[in-house]
Amino acid sequence: MGKTTISKEKLSKEKNTNKNVLTQNEEVVADTRSTETLLIENLKVNIGKISGIIEAQGCAAFCDTNLLSSEEVEDYSLEFLELFVQILGSGNEKNKDSDEYQALIHFFNNCSEQLQIRGGTLEQFVAYMHFLQTSLIQGLEDDDSLSKVQFREVLLMIAALFNDISLQVFKLYLSEKEFTIRAQQEELLQTSTPITEIWDGVLTLPIIGSLDSSRTMIVMEKLLERIESERSRMVVIDVTGVVTIDSQVAHHLIQMMRAIKLMGAVPIITGIRPEIARALTSLNIDLDGVITRATLSDGLKEAFAHLNISVTKQAQ
Amino acid sequence: MSGIHLTVLSRKCVLLEPGISLDPAKPEDYALDIITFIQKNHTQGLIYDLKNIPLIDHTYYQWLSYLFTLCKLNNAQFIVVHMQPSAAYGLARIISEPPPFKSALSIESARELFF
Numbered sequence: 252m253g254k255t256t257i258s259k260e261k262l263s264k265e266k267n268t269n270k271n272v273l274t275q276n277e278e279v280v281a282d283t284r285s286t287e288t289l290l291i292e293n294l295k296v297n298i299g300k301i302s303g304i305i306e307a308q309g310c311a312a313f314c315d316t317n318l319l320s321s322e323e324v325e326d327y328s329l330e331f332l333e334l335f336v337q338i339l340g341s342g343n344e345k346n347k348d349s350d351e352y353q354a355l356i357h358f359f360n361n362c363s364e365q366l367q368i369r370g371g372t373l374e375q376f377v378a379y380m381h382f383l384q385t386s387l388i389q390g391l392e393d394d395d396s397l398s399k400v401q402f403r404e405v406l407l408m409i410a411a412l413f414n415d416i417s418l419q420v421f422k423l424y425l426s427e428k429e430f431t432i433r434a435q436q437e438e439l440l441q442t443s444t445p446i447t448e449i450w451d452g453v454l455t456l457p458i459i460g461s462l463d464s465s466r467t468m469i470v471m472e473k474l475l476e477r478i479e480s481e482r483s484r485m486v487v488i489d490v491t492g493v494v495t496i497d498s499q500v501a502h503h504l505i506q507m508m509r510a511i512k513l514m515g516a517v518p519i520i521t522g523i524r525p526e527i528a529r530a531l532t533s534l535n536i537d538l539d540g541v542i543t544r545a546t547l548s549d550g551l552k553e554a555f556a557h558l559n560i561s562v563t564k565q566a567q
Numbered sequence: 568m569s570g571i572h573l574t575v576l577s578r579k580c581v582l583l584e585p586g587i588s589l590d591p592a593k594p595e596d597y598a599l600d601i602i603t604f605i606q607k608n609h610t611q612g613l614i615y616d617l618k619n620i621p622l623i624d625h626t627y628y629q630w631l632s633y634l635f636t637l638c639k640l641n642n643a644q645f646i647v648v649h650m651q652p653s654a655a656y657g658l659a660r661i662i663s664e665p666p667p668f669k670s671a672l673s674i675e676s677a678r679e680l681f682f
Contacts, residue, residue, distance in 0.1 A: 472652070472656060475652030479652050482673065484672060484676070509662070513650050
């Protein structure tokens with residue numbers, strides 16, 4: 252079946268005239284027409300009215316809040332109707348793999364993305380889809396050539412198609428959202444473990460917040476890479492900001508100390524809070540061979556002492 | 568000596584570089600050559616270069632521990648250098664006790680530890 256396209260000129264003409272284009276002969280065979288054909292013909296007849304409704308409602312919803320301009324609403328309206336007619340014309344409205352179906356999904360995804368980028372919400376997008384559907388149904392209401400059965404079939408078809416599309420778009424929206432959340436978590440993780448070379452050969456790592464296994468692993472990986480690249484001989488890990496610790500994390504911490512030693516550097520842990528010390532003791536975590544100091548300042552002094560560096564106040 | 572290369576760095580210090588053909592599962596195959604070299608050169612420290620070893624598994628760890636014991640029996644120190652982050656990360660996860668041998672960042676650091 253050939254694809255039907257809607258040009259702006261044609262739309263404008265039809266908006267003005269809005270006359271019934273069905274001929275006498277076509278009405279005679281109306282009973283045998285498929286649901287898709289009925290809908291296409293109805294769209295042809297009411298295209299001006301439907302697109303007018305869509306544009307007016309689209310403008311009311313998005314133009315005031317600056318989410319979309321009136322030109323964009325008009326373009327979206329035209330594109331939607333064109334794609335909708337194409338999918339009906341191809342008879343592929345149930346075939347999710349068809350080009351026409353994918354094109355319609357792509358259209359809605361683009362629309363959803365654009366709204367999201369500009370600060371729109373999912374609710375606004377769902378409302379947009381809803382009034383697209385309503386506009387099509389309103390267009391049908393004035394069509395006297397449709398019998399009750401045909402009207403019902405067309406309604407069911409529109410509802411099924413829009414439900415499918417909503418589901419697809421919602422799935423994509425959720426996966427995009429999950430991707431964004433993961434990316435933000437990753438970024439947060441990177442920024443929450445700042446490894447700084449505070450002196451030649453001395454790395455410091457203040458750990459803030461709660462330590463879990465995945466975070467410990469990432470910290471360990473980054474730290475070992477830095478030891479190698481900076482040729483650092485001392486590593487001061489400050490855990491003043493660590494609130495809780497469990498046995499698994501405590502073991503990871505010990506593994507971290509061991510890995511630092513294996514690299515040839517000396518680890519120093521500073522700022523172990525009383526709660527953490529109590530937890531480590533009750534977990535029977537052996538910190539033998541690990542240098543610990545009360546504060547970051549003491550840890551740095553220890554690191555400097557290892558490197559035979561002395562920091563003294565200049566005499567005035 | 569196939570699989571390992573020994574270089575005298577100084578009067579009492581020897582560098583061991585493992586080759587591609589080294590089989591860490593057969594430490595005895597290399598023991599005699601290493602002991603002979605250590606004794607002949609009056610070696611007080613053996614430096615094992617790990618720069619080309621991306622991962623250290625149980626077998627390789629056993630091989631390193633074997634070399635440590637070998638050195639100890641000959642009154643020599645054993646230090647590994649240039650351990651890769653991936654190797655340190657992996658090894659730290661598989662051992663439950665600290666390793667018997669020392670590690671150093673570089674050959675220079677290792678030599679400082681010897682003397």
